[in-house]
Amino acid sequence: MSESIGNEMYTLRINGQDRPVKDAWVGESLLYVLRERLELPGAKGACEQGECGSCTVLMDGDAVCSCLVMAATAIGADIVTVEGLIEKDPSMATTADVIASQITDVQQAFITEGGVQCGFCTPGLIVAVHHLLDKNSDPTELDVKESISGNICRCTGYGRIFAAVEAVVQVRKASR
Amino acid sequence: MSTVKQDTRLRDILGTSALRPDGVAKVMGSFSFSSDMWAENMLWGATLRSPHPYARIISIDTTAALLISGVSAVITAQDVPGKATYGLISADQPVFASEFVRYMGEPVAAVAADHPETCRRALAAIIVNYEVLTPVVDPELAMLATTEQIHPDGNLIRHQRIICGDPHISGNITVEGNYTIGMQDQAFLGLEAAMAFPDSGGNGVELHIATQWLHEDRGQIAACLKLPEDNVRLVLGGVGGAFGAREDISLQVHCCLLALRTGRPIKMQYSREESFFGHVHRHPAKIWMKHHATKEGKIVKVESRMVFDGGAYTSTSPAVLINGITHTQGPYQCDNAVVDGYAVRTNNPPCGAMRGFGVVQACFAHESQMDKLAQACGLSPVDVRLINAMHTGDKLITGQVMESVAPVERCIRETDAIPMPETLAPNANVLEFPGGSGRTADRHNIVRGIGWGVSMKNLMYSEGFDDYATARCTLSNGIASLKFATSEVGQGFVTLAPQIARSVLGVDDVVLETSDTQIGSAGSTSASRQTWMSGGAVDGACRLVRERLFEHVGKLHNIDPIRLMIEHTDVIDTIGTFRISVAEATQGITLSETFEHHHRKTEDLDANGQGNCHVAFAFVAHRAVVDVDVELGLVKVVQIATAQDVGRVLNPLSAIGQIEGGIAQGLGLAVMEEIIMDNGRVKNPSFTDYLLPTALDAPHVVAIMIEEAEPQAPLGAKGIGEPPCISVTPAIIAAIRAATGKALSRVPVRPQDICL
Ligand code: FES
Ligand code: FES
Numbered sequence: 066m067s068e069s070i071g072n073e074m075y076t077l078r079i080n081g082q083d084r085p086v087k088d089a090w091v092g093e094s095l096l097y098v099l100r101e102r103l104e105l106p107g108a109k110g111a112c113e114q115g116e117c118g119s120c121t122v123l124m125d126g127d128a129v130c131s132c133l134v135m136a137a138t139a140i141g142a143d144i145v146t147v148e149g150l151i152e153k154d155p156s157m158a159t160t161a162d163v164i165a166s167q168i169t170d171v172q173q174a175f176i177t178e179g180g181v182q183c184g185f186c187t188p189g190l191i192v193a194v195h196h197l198l199d200k201n202s203d204p205t206e207l208d209v210k211e212s213i214s215g216n217i218c219r220c221t222g223y224g225r226i227f228a229a230v231e232a233v234v235q236v237r238k239a240s241r
Numbered sequence: 242m243s244t245v246k247q248d249t250r251l252r253d254i255l256g257t258s259a260l261r262p263d264g265v266a267k268v269m270g271s272f273s274f275s276s277d278m279w280a281e282n283m284l285w286g287a288t289l290r291s292p293h294p295y296a297r298i299i300s301i302d303t304t305a306a307l308l309i310s311g312v313s314a315v316i317t318a319q320d321v322p323g324k325a326t327y328g329l330i331s332a333d334q335p336v337f338a339s340e341f342v343r344y345m346g347e348p349v350a351a352v353a354a355d356h357p358e359t360c361r362r363a364l365a366a367i368i369v370n371y372e373v374l375t376p377v378v379d380p381e382l383a384m385l386a387t388t389e390q391i392h393p394d395g396n397l398i399r400h401q402r403i404i405c406g407d408p409h410i411s412g413n414i415t416v417e418g419n420y421t422i423g424m425q426d427q428a429f430l431g432l433e434a435a436m437a438f439p440d441s442g443g444n445g446v447e448l449h450i451a452t453q454w455l456h457e458d459r460g461q462i463a464a465c466l467k468l469p470e471d472n473v474r475l476v477l478g479g480v481g482g483a484f485g486a487r488e489d490i491s492l493q494v495h496c497c498l499l500a501l502r503t504g505r506p507i508k509m510q511y512s513r514e515e516s517f518f519g520h521v522h523r524h525p526a527k528i529w530m531k532h533h534a535t536k537e538g539k540i541v542k543v544e545s546r547m548v549f550d551g552g553a554y555t556s557t558s559p560a561v562l563i564n565g566i567t568h569t570q571g572p573y574q575c576d577n578a579v580v581d582g583y584a585v586r587t588n589n590p591p592c593g594a595m596r597g598f599g600v601v602q603a604c605f606a607h608e609s610q611m612d613k614l615a616q617a618c619g620l621s622p623v624d625v626r627l628i629n630a631m632h633t634g635d636k637l638i639t640g641q642v643m644e645s646v647a648p649v650e651r652c653i654r655e656t657d658a659i660p661m662p663e664t665l666a667p668n669a670n671v672l673e674f675p676g677g678s679g680r681t682a683d684r685h686n687i688v689r690g691i692g693w694g695v696s697m698k699n700l701m702y703s704e705g706f707d708d709y710a711t712a713r714c715t716l717s718n719g720i721a722s723l724k725f726a727t728s729e730v731g732q733g734f735v736t737l738a739p740q741i742a743r744s745v746l747g748v749d750d751v752v753l754e755t756s757d758t759q760i761g762s763a764g765s766t767s768a769s770r771q772t773w774m775s776g777g778a779v780d781g782a783c784r785l786v787r788e789r790l791f792e793h794v795g796k797l798h799n800i801d802p803i804r805l806m807i808e809h810t811d812v813i814d815t816i817g818t819f820r821i822s823v824a825e826a827t828q829g830i831t832l833s834e835t836f837e838h839h840h841r842k843t844e845d846l847d848a849n850g851q852g853n854c855h856v857a858f859a860f861v862a863h864r865a866v867v868d869v870d871v872e873l874g875l876v877k878v879v880q881i882a883t884a885q886d887v888g889r890v891l892n893p894l895s896a897i898g899q900i901e902g903g904i905a906q907g908l909g910l911a912v913m914e915e916i917i918m919d920n921g922r923v924k925n926p927s928f929t930d931y932l933l934p935t936a937l938d939a940p941h942v943v944a945i946m947i948e949e950a951e952p953q954a955p956l957g958a959k960g961i962g963e964p965p966c967i968s969v970t971p972a973i974i975a976a977i978r979a980a981t982g983k984a985l986s987r988v989p990v991r992p993q994d995i996c997l
Contacts (some may be wrong), residue, residue, distance in 0.1 A: 104279075105270075106270070108270070109276070111430045111928075112927070113512060116929055117928055122976070130424055147269065147270035148270050170270065172269065173268075176260055181261055182731035183431060183731025184268075185429075185430035188267075194953050209677070214937045218936075219430050220430075220902045222902040222904055223779035223899060224897070224942055226936070
């Protein structure tokens with residue numbers, strides 16, 4: 066790092082851990098710091114303008130575009146990235162490898178329903194869908210569409226993503 | 242033959258909805274895209290681009306940039322050791338502009354530094370002195386000999402005619418129109434990104450890159466670096482979609498040059514804005530088309546003139562043009578034709594491959610024409626298409642005989658039989674209205690329309706090109722490993738290849754080796770070709786290994802290998818009772834075979850556009866239902882019904898994903914996606930201003946897959962990637978025409994085209 070750029074030092078709370086950030090430039094986005102400094106590349110950058118949702122993370126329970134958040138302003142916030150999502154109810158996971166990998170019901174449904182192609186939009190969508198279903202356990206089709214309309218997927222045309230969300234809602238309902 | 246019927250459906254063989262092997266990593270966020278790479282001691286690379294569409298470079302001063310702390314290198318055209326230009330068909334595009342910049346965004350210099358922000362400052366410190374010139378932006382003018390030629394190779398990239406049958410014949414009915422297709426962007430989500438590692442001696446480089454075709458990239462890169470191809474090793478980085486935009490070189494050469502110059506790993510990645518300048522787009526086109534028909538509506542002759550704006554450099558324009566003109570007739574019988582096609586160089590951004598490759602443009606014109614013809618003859622849109630539908634054995638306007646399975650009639654009839662959606666409920670949520678939550682439509686101004694589109698698409702490369710694919714299969718201890726250079730861009734070849742191996746070899750465990758240039762070429766992931774080509778190569782390699790396995794087992798157990806076959810996961814004797822599991826039979830041995838799949842040969846077109854230039858074709862029908870607010874010009878695509886000729890479904894889940902994804906892209910071209918140009922300048926290089934379909938724009942898709950196995954195809958399956966996005970666009974436009982009564986001759990349709 067050139068002297069002219071960065072010498073900031075601060076700590077972020079990410080996925081339940083305190084993560085020190087050293088020698089940072091104050092202009093770095095949360096997305097950059099997660100990906101390039103903290104080895105958390107799950108959040109993706111595809112527009113860095115708040116338009117595509119690929120960089121979605123949870124900040125104090127709200128879904129935000131991490132490309133629009135200055136990392137240094139996220140001090141004190143409770144940040145959850147796709148890497149930090151954990152299955153709250155392990156009985157939701159059905160197959161052995163799935164349990165072993167600590168995959169969530171939403172993540173599993175994206176795989177089994179075909180919601181993943183290139184997968185670049187996927188981490189952002191997974192976070193967005195978790196956020197939706199945490200707030201609204203029985204969303205209508207329009208609720209789902211509206212809540213993920215900030216997440217662009219160029220590959221799937223969304224059909225299989227809707228199917229994945231629907232599958233999770235049904236399973237969660239049945240197990241209540 | 243064993244009488245015990247094994248349940249094979251639990252195994253992920255061909256025909257099942259096997260799941261993606263990379264799915265877990267992708268949903269967990271641990272899949273490594275090319276932009277996720279990181280290396281000890283790495284530097285960031287960045288590109289300086291021309292702000293002008295056309296200018297002469299007077300001087301470039303990099304002194305100030307080099308003085309910035311943290312900057313390790315600044316390179317320009319004079320630092321390119323090998324060939325100064327590259328290109329897929331013609332090497333006419335400079336690695337860095339030296340004398341002229343010919344489009345806005347053309348690379349002029351590149352820097353390597355310790356931080357992206359340092360790179361940005363270094364780029365800002367490079368002083369380029371330009372003499373700004375008047376850009377040539379109208380292809381009609383550009384192709385004239387009297388217009389300034391903006392490149393030593395001239396402004397006319399290619400002209401090709403097709404003359405078929407009687408050029409002077411006419412019919413009782415003629416319909417004609419002029420059609421315009423806007424410039425669409427592939428807009429893959431995973432931006433261009435790569436990491437280059439220099440060899441310690443500086444005599445070679447390893448590039449991890451998101452690309453569609455590793456070997457083609459390698460050839461172009463090695464020539465520019467002046468290195469033997471063996472010293473340039475390419476490894477496929479995780480690819481976040483492609484759709485044609487990764488077929489050309491973007492940052493590959495720059496990244497390698499910086500790595501060799503600095504002796505350190507270089508990471509480069511484009512921003513979204515840079516990506517709009519960094520890759521080719523779909524050709525904007527202007528098409529005049531005229532159909533002559535009998536009064537019963539049977540096509541007698543088609544005439545057309547097509548002009549494709551290729552932008553500043555050739556890219557794949559010559560091939561896109563040939564695809565456009567050879568698909569003038571669409572999926573319809575036609576004995577007579579006169580077609581002229583031009584691909585022209587301008588100071589607009591270079592255009593090249595995008596899903597549908599020239600056929601999208603032709604299809605918008607021929608399908609608009611079919612509706613005009615229907616109206617002129619008093620036929621329904623369905624009947625006019627059925628009357629003219631092409632069949633296997635028909636002669637195309639190129640003289641080539643349609644040898645592919647051609648279930649055009651079935652596509653139309655099965656689409657027609659799909660139930661219509663319900664009418665918009667009186668209490669419908671505004672989110673279901675045209676315009677959604679943004680500009681809310683008035684319920685009373687919403688009119689529903691229905692429209693049709695049918696298309697034909699060539700598969701694989703054309704005009705004599707041998708785009709073969711290579712694969713190696715190694716079987717040992719019951720595990721098959723597959724090696725190929727095929728680019729997985731999201732389409733699902735990594736799912737399909739193990740399905741093939743399981744089906745052929747009776748194994749369950751299949752390992753995929755790294756996709757890189759350490760094996761022969763797989764050709765490009767484009768032209769709907771990998772299931773056929775790389776699928777054929779994997780199938781071929783697995784079959785060779787299976788033969789070796791049968792020989793081995795036969796010898797060991799004294800059975801003629803010809804009597805052996807695979808059943809479920811066992812090798813069995815078809816006559817006797819012998820049975821051994823593949824796992825057991827391959828304990829301690831290793832069988833390995835490599836196979837190259839070549840499709841049948843094709844030919845160049847002659848001066849009159851005659852020749853067997855294409856390998857095979859696929860067909861599809863689309864019916865669109867739209868709601869339009871005729872006052873505000875807002876459109877909501879309610880339902881797309883489709884029946885697609887797929888040959889054979891190898892993975893239903895992957896297939897529906899291709900169909901729905903393609904439809905969304907065709908919808909984008911119909912009603913929202915366009916790179917807006919103003920005198921050579923791109924006006925909207927961002928996701929704020931270049932609109933893409935969101936979840937709320939996605940129509941309800943009802944899809945039928947028509948399975949009539951294609952005898953030419955190694956697995957019976959046709960490519961399915963491109964057809965979904967082709968005729969859906971004209972179908973949507975036809976539906977909007979039906980709702981509004983407007984002629985609508987350009988895509989995308991904008992609100993002002995409807996309501997003004
Ligand atoms: S990268 Fe943050 S919204 Fe697109
Ligand atoms: S799967 Fe590729 S962008 Fe969504």
